Amino acid sequence: MMTGLIPYQIFVKEIISEFRTRYALNALMMFVVTTLTMVVFSLGDNDVPYEILSGMLWIIIFFSAMSGLSRTFVAEEERGTSLTLRLLTKATNVYIGKLMYNIVLICSLSVFIALAYQFIIDDFVVQSQSIFWVTILLGSIGLAGASTILAAIIAKANTKGTLFPVLSFPILLPLLLTCIRATVLAVEGAFISEALKDFQILISFAIVMIAASVMLFNFVWND
Amino acid sequence: MINMNIFFKVFLSLLLTAVIILGIAIPTVSNPQGFFQFPFIPGLEEKARNIFFHVPMAWTSVLAFFMAMFYGIQYLRTKNPDYDLRSVSSAGLGLMFCILATVTGSIWAKFNWGSFWNWDPRETSIFILLLIYGAYFVLRSAIEEDEKRGALSAVYSIIAGVTVPFFVFVMPRIMSGLHPGSLGDEQGSGPVVEMNMAPNMLVIFFASLIGFTMLYFWMYSLRIRTARLEQQHYSTE
Numbered sequence: 434m435m436t437g438l439i440p441y442q443i444f445v446k447e448i449i450s451e452f453r454t455r456y457a458l459n460a461l462m463m464f465v466v467t468t469l470t471m472v473v474f475s476l477g478d479n480d481v482p483y484e485i486l487s488g489m490l491w492i493i494i495f496f497s498a499m500s501g502l503s504r505t506f507v508a509e510e511e512r513g514t515s516l517t518l519r520l521l522t523k524a525t526n527v528y529i530g531k532l533m534y535n536i537v538l539i540c541s542l543s544v545f546i547a548l549a550y551q552f553i554i555d556d557f558v559v560q561s562q563s564i565f566w567v568t569i570l571l572g573s574i575g576l577a578g579a580s581t582i583l584a585a586i587i588a589k590a591n592t593k594g595t596l597f598p599v600l601s602f603p604i605l606l607p608l609l610l611t612c613i614r615a616t617v618l619a620v621e622g623a624f625i626s627e628a629l630k631d632f633q634i635l636i637s638f639a640i641v642m643i644a645a646s647v648m649l650f651n652f653v654w655n656d
Numbered sequence: 657m658i659n660m661n662i663f664f665k666v667f668l669s670l671l672l673t674a675v676i677i678l679g680i681a682i683p684t685v686s687n688p689q690g691f692f693q694f695p696f697i698p699g700l701e702e703k704a705r706n707i708f709f710h711v712p713m714a715w716t717s718v719l720a721f722f723m724a725m726f727y728g729i730q731y732l733r734t735k736n737p738d739y740d741l742r743s744v745s746s747a748g749l750g751l752m753f754c755i756l757a758t759v760t761g762s763i764w765a766k767f768n769w770g771s772f773w774n775w776d777p778r779e780t781s782i783f784i785l786l787l788i789y790g791a792y793f794v795l796r797s798a799i800e801e802d803e804k805r806g807a808l809s810a811v812y813s814i815i816a817g818v819t820v821p822f823f824v825f826v827m828p829r830i831m832s833g834l835h836p837g838s839l840g841d842e843q844g845s846g847p848v849v850e851m852n853m854a855p856n857m858l859v860i861f862f863a864s865l866i867g868f869t870m871l872y873f874w875m876y877s878l879r880i881r882t883a884r885l886e887q888q889h890y891s892t893e
Contacts, residue, residue: 590798603787607822649811
């Protein structure tokens, strides 16, 4: 192929290979349902402050995102298809294609979690739905943006799954703290202007992470 | 050449000995006169001495991490394994100085704020720094091939370094600070951080800063030389 694969084709390839087995989707759904059930049972009938509930929501999103994202490059190495991709196109195209797939995956995952969380936990009443959903969306993009290159690093290292949360937690912490804060604001029913500073942090985090990853991905991909 | 080396070591040990003795032994009085009396700062009192040890340690660890990142970038550019050696030697020293700064800061916090750890923004950010470099060394131990290990850990340290500015913006919004120099610092400990401390304290402080920086460079060159010898040993075997 003369022009090389464009990122969009890699994105479509990811979607097709995912729907062939539906492994990640099914596993993640079950993961979310299990975690939510545990949260509900551990809360019991107690009155839990909404700050803690907001933090809990992001703990669930963080860990389910970690288990979903770690597969993107590991699966490529396991099937032995990474060499083909490397021959076909530039590293940047691979990165952008994978990033698009990860963003779609994490966005749909966290939307599902957020809906289920609001539905199951009665004490968690979001008064400003607009702040809430913007936070979920921007948080997911930041999560996917920072984690894609880490997933590539993990795939090259010998330990596959366990190292991923360890590596990504310190990097994602500014994002998670900001998301929790914005969620608290959403539950309190703040005006959208109050959450604007947090949105700025989330947007710039995603941009900085993606820009740094585009520059560095080549060193991870072509070793 | 050898004479210079000995001169360097003797000077360094004399300097640090002087800093430790003077920093601990000079009494604090409410009306200081002459070089051998420190001013009495309300709210800090005798605990102000920590600035001669804690701040230079924190500064040295930042310097070491910065050097590690710099050599990481050089390694990615040239793929020269010597740069990876420099990078990891510096990162190890940075982690050590970072732990020392955390311990001295924590002990100081116990007597000034009442608890060893209370998630002040500075405490949180030094904790994140420890987490990042802890993860960095775990990542290195997980990869066996030298070339791959160098490249992946360099990429990780750069990605982690990029997030640091966010803590500066995010942390103050999450929690208010107690650390000297934070906004709303009313304990009277501000002057120490704003560099208008007493002249004799300033002299000892900068002597300590120079001493710890020299100590870092000395340990760094030792580590590099042993690492190179180790590498030679394994490649000739």
